[in-house]
Amino acid sequence: MPAWLDDFLWTYQNLINTLGVNGLLALSMYVVLAVGQLSLGQAAFMGLGAYSSALMTMKLHLPFFVVLPASCVVPVLFALAIGVPTLRLSGVYLAIATIGLGEVLRTVYLNVDLVGGALGLNGIPERAEAWMIYGLLVVAIAALWLIGRSHVGRAMEAMRQDPVAASVMGVDVQRYQLGALLASAVLAGIAGCLSAHQSSFIGPNEYGFEPAVTILSFALLGGIGTPVASVVGAFILTLLPELLRGFSDLRLVFNGLIIVAAVLFLPRGLVALRMRRRAA
Amino acid sequence: MLAQQLVNGVLLGATYALFALGFTLMFGVLRVINLTYGFYFSAGAFLALFLTRNLGFGVWAALPLAAIGAGVLAVVIDAALLTRLRRTKAPELSSLMVTLGGVLALYAGMTAWLGPDIRRLPPGLISADAIEFAGVRVTAAQGLILGATALLVAGLVALMRFTRLGLALRAMAEKPDAAGLMGIDTGRAAALVSFISGCLAGAGGVLIGLNFNAIHPFMGEAMMLRGFVVIILGGLGDIRGALVAGLALGVIETLTAGFVASNLKEAVAFALLVAVLWTRPQGLFGRAAIRRA
Incomplete structure (x- = not known):
């Protein structure tokens, strides 16, 4: 490896890892939006993955190759508890039930000594490498791409356009929606585990309302036509504040306005590609 | 002790009911x-802060003015x-997302x-006296909460039930298109509903600001x-349900704080929300009362 590249990677290691993690989070948002639902629990699921995996590493001393897949267990359980009752109902229920989750978990983290209270957890071993993050990101994109091209993807797109029509055509809408929510919890949990094991510190305030909305802005900026588009959105919105350091106060204002603008004027996102499929 | 907790709970619940209404x-x-609704709560509290601190208004003038200001903002x-989304009849999740981005x-x-x-309201804005009755203390701020909530709720119910305007709003809740065809100016009615709702949220912000004397931008969040929790518990769009559920949530939170642990009250509220979604997603009273009113 040439020296300048080595230098570059070392200097920007943190940013490079964050980019990959945010890409995974954008995918976890994409999966839910792709079936026409809105979950605002991505940050909360990420936090659950981060905290549960950090505890597994620090208290149970489990090796990382066990911790990483196990980090999605707790988020999936929460997704089941919230998703099963709400997905029987209209879409607003899932959104309402998940939007509060992050803030509630914040107050729980703050008050439970096992997870360090307000101080958070410090000294988590740095076991997540960039190649793992990007490897998983590529695997996730490829998997979602293949699913999107298959008949499942066609069913997903149909229920996004019109869930009633899709169910009349024999698509089991609720099962797909629950599956999407669980997949989203898995991706967010793993992203949480990776980010906890690369920054060595996690705190209760990192998984509340603001990150939840920021993750939504990733997917809406990129667009939800293809999985790659939402990852592009995440990369843009992660790099932009780095370039505009002087305006850090206004970063969240900007993220919020992106959501407004994307829904009102750019419903298909910046990368308005459509999945290609063979005719049925 | 228990009686005091119950009274505190009901008074806290009154603000929850007012807000959720x-x-x-x-x-x-x-x-x-x-989702921008919570912002009007913060805005009401900050307007009251500005009016009392910078302009020297008393609480009797600041409360209605701040509520009206929040209503205009709404x-x-x-x-x-x-x-734009109303005109194109966009799906409900689109409007939810827009308000989410907007509120952030x-x-x-x-x-x-x-x-x-x-931030804190100026000291002495409301008298620190308390009425004591059978060992239960009610502060002047709590009295104001109860009075203002009762007045606003009675006004809203009377408006919805006994006026032509209320009839128009109920018609819109039932069938917006048909209401428009019957000559109801739906655009104006939408603005009016936003105004009333903003006023209620703003008033709630002032009252909570008075009661806890702590005002900060994210208080509405x-x-x-x-x-x-209150609108799920009471049923989406159900006015009577929101009232009962608000009071119930206030009592439950106060009892949790008093007898279990004060920092678990958010978690208890959320557990309640999930439990209601599992068992009774239509809300405690079933269908929305606003349609039957």
């Missing part, structure tokens, strides 16, 4: 989960964010402008969690 009214008539923001921008802008610190 505007939220459920917006959903009932406009069919939008408007009309402007609603028009900016939702007019509003909170972050407010924090960048005013700072995240907790913490309140929104209660709003969600």
Whole structure:
């Protein structure tokens, strides 16, 4: 490896890892939006993955190759508890039930000594490498791409356009929606585990309302036509504040306005590609 | 001790009910989960702070003025964010997302402008006296909460039930298109609903600010969690349900804080929300009362 590249990677290691993690989070948002639902629990699921995996590493001393897949267990359980009752109902229920989750978990983290209270957890071993993050990101994109091209993807797109029509055509809408929510919890949990094991510190305030909305802005900026588009959105919105350091106060204002603008004027996102499929 | 807890719980619940009423009214008539709603709560509290601290108003003038200010803000923001989506009959999740982005921008802008610190109303704004009756203390601020909530709720119910305007709003809640065809100016009615809801949220912000004397930009966000629990518990769009559920949530939170642990009250509220979704998603009273009223 040439020296300048080595230098570059070392200097920007943190940013490079964050980019990959945010890409995974954008995918976890994409999966839910792709079936026409809105979950605002991505940050909360990420936090659950981060905290549960950090505890597994620090208290149970489990090796990382066990911790990483196990980090999605707790988020999936929460997704089941919230998703099963709400997905029987209209879409607003899932959104309402998940939007509060992050803030509630914040107050729980703050008050439970096992997870360090307000101080958070410090000294988590740095076991997540960039190649793992990007490897998983590529695997996730490829998997979602293949699913999107298959008949499942066609069913997903149909229920996004019109869930009633899709169910009349024999698509089991609720099962797909629950599956999407669980997949989203898995991706967010793993992203949480990776980010906890690369920054060595996690705190209760990192998984509340603001990150939840920021993750939504990733997917809406990129667009939800293809999985790659939402990852592009995440990369843009992660790099932009780095370039505009002087305006850090206004970063969240900007993220919020992106959501407004994307829904009102750019419903298909910046990368308005459509999945290609063979005719049925 | 228990009696005092119950009274405190009911008074806290009265503000929850007041706050949730505007939220459920917006959903009932406009069919939008408007997440900017919590911002009007913060805005009402900050307006009251400005009016009392900088302009020297008393609480009797500051409360209605701040509520009206929050109402006007609600009309402007609603028009900016939702007019276009209403016209194109966009799916309900689109309008939810727009208000979500909008509220993040509003909170972050407010924090960048005013700072995240907790501010306090001027001392002596409301008398610190308390009435004591059979060992139960009720402070002047709590009395004001009860009085203002009762007045606003009675006014809203009377408006919805006994006036032509209320009839028009109920018609809109039932069938917006048909209401438009019957000569109801739906655009104006939407603005009016935003105004009423904004006033209720703003008044709630002032009252909570008075009661706990802590005002900061994100206070509306913490309140929104209660709003969600109350409208799910009471049934989306159900005015009577919101009242009962608000009072119930206040009592449950106060009892949790008093007898279990004060920092678990959010978790208890949320567990309640999930439990209701599992067992009775239509809300405690079933269908929305705003339609039957």
